[in-house]
Each structure stands twice: as C-alpha cells, then as structure tokens.
Amino acid sequence: MKIDLSKKPEGATHINPHSGLWIKCFGGNSGSYQFFKDGEWEMGFGCMSNSYLEIAQPEPWTGEGLPPVGMVCEAMLPSMNHQWAEAVVVWHHPEHEGSAVGVRSGGRLTGWSSAFRPIRTPEQIAAEEREKAVFEIAHILIDNRHDSAEYHQAGRIYDAGFRKQPSP
Incomplete structure (x- = not known):
C-alpha cells in the first residue's frame, strides 16, 4: 500500500x-x-x-532551510508570476539542492520553488500592510526618505486611520 x-x-x-x-x-x-x-x-x-x-511527525519548521515534506507554508511560485501562495511541500529534489516541489491547496501541481516562508499571522500581514501604506504616504510627502521626521509623521497619519481610497 x-x-x-x-x-x-x-x-x-x-x-x-x-x-x-x-x-x-x-x-x-x-x-x-x-x-x-x-x-x-x-x-x-x-x-x-x-x-x-x-507516521513520522515532522519537526517544527522555523523558516530556515527547506520546509519538511508535508509542510504547509508559503512559496514564491514562478508559475504564479513569482507571487507568494500557500503550498504543500511534496518532495525535495535530490539533485537540485535548495529546491522543492509545491502543491497549491487546490491540489494542482505548481512546479519548483526555492523561496519559502512560514504562513504569516494576521498580525504580520497587518504590519506589512501598514509599512507599505506608510511608505506610500512618506513617498508623497518627502520623496522616499525613510530617516526623516516626515516618515514618522506618515506613520502617525496611518495609525490615526487615514487610508488611501480606491479610485472610482
């Protein structure tokens, strides 16, 4: 079997x-x-x-090296325009060190990936969205200088609830 x-x-x-x-x-x-x-x-x-x-129980994966076979993680997939997507590691290729095969949650084989990260928490996703929005605000205010007082002001603007509205 x-x-x-x-x-x-x-x-x-x-x-x-x-x-x-x-x-x-x-x-x-x-x-x-x-x-x-x-x-x-x-x-x-x-x-x-x-x-x-x-059944051997996999060791917890910390994000270092390749995720173990069977691990659900995020993989940067060339077949999806190099976007991060949830994947299951199916096997490690013995001749291509640093690569593994991922299967999307729909069960479709996606191909090779060599970039993996643990599934992000809602807090991590929110922090990344905040950083992106603050950068966009700061870019408008100060032409992309991260070390200025305006950058910190942009963070305060974001934290106060101001968001970019979608164009009609």
Missing part, C-alpha cells in the same frame, strides 16, 4: 496498512485511539493494533 501523506488528517499518528484508515493514538501503542472515517474522528474500541504503522 502506498501512503499519500498529503491526505493525512491533522493529528494522525498512525495508519492501518490494510484498510488505509488514519489513526490518532493516545497514550502509546497500547492506549486509546481514534480512527478517521468519512471525514471525522471516531473512537476505536479495545487496544490499538501493533500492526498500525507509525
């Missing part, structure tokens, strides 16, 4: 090699367990079977 880790549900620790059901173990191999069936976790009865295969 070939195991497709891209279909592994959150929390799965094992797989039944005979049925293909994903298993979530509690308290070691002889403890309680749940199995993933029809999109939901259901309680198992009795002791967990020793024939279930343990």
Whole structure:
C-alpha cells in the first residue's frame, strides 16, 4: 500500500496498512485511539493494533532551510508570476539542492520553488500592510526618505486611520 501523506488528517499518528484508515493514538501503542472515517474522528474500541504503522511527525519548521515534506507554508511560485501562495511541500529534489516541489491547496501541481516562508499571522500581514501604506504616504510627502521626521509623521497619519481610497 502506498501512503499519500498529503491526505493525512491533522493529528494522525498512525495508519492501518490494510484498510488505509488514519489513526490518532493516545497514550502509546497500547492506549486509546481514534480512527478517521468519512471525514471525522471516531473512537476505536479495545487496544490499538501493533500492526498500525507509525507516521513520522515532522519537526517544527522555523523558516530556515527547506520546509519538511508535508509542510504547509508559503512559496514564491514562478508559475504564479513569482507571487507568494500557500503550498504543500511534496518532495525535495535530490539533485537540485535548495529546491522543492509545491502543491497549491487546490491540489494542482505548481512546479519548483526555492523561496519559502512560514504562513504569516494576521498580525504580520497587518504590519506589512501598514509599512507599505506608510511608505506610500512618506513617498508623497518627502520623496522616499525613510530617516526623516516626515516618515514618522506618515506613520502617525496611518495609525490615526487615514487610508488611501480606491479610485472610482
């Protein structure tokens, strides 16, 4: 049986090699367990079977180096005009160090990428949007000088709630 880790549900620790059901173990191999069936976790009865295969749990990725296979992250994808997009790392190419293959959440193979970052938090996204807006305001005020008092004033303008309105 070939195991497709891209279909592994959150929390799965094992797989039944005979049925293909994903298993979530509690308290070691002889403890309680749940199995993933029809999109939901259901309680198992009795002791967990020793024939279930343990799934290696990836180490947390800090953003350094390549993300591990199976990791959901953001990748800069040439097939999407070099824009950042959510991707799942499918495998590392053994002959192209620093590259990996990403699959978009829709399941479509996108190709190679060598630029990855962890999924950004809403706070990080808001900070990036703020910095971009402050830069645009400052550029209008002072012709692109980051070290001036006007740049800090532009930040205060943004923080006060002033935003660029879309053109009609």
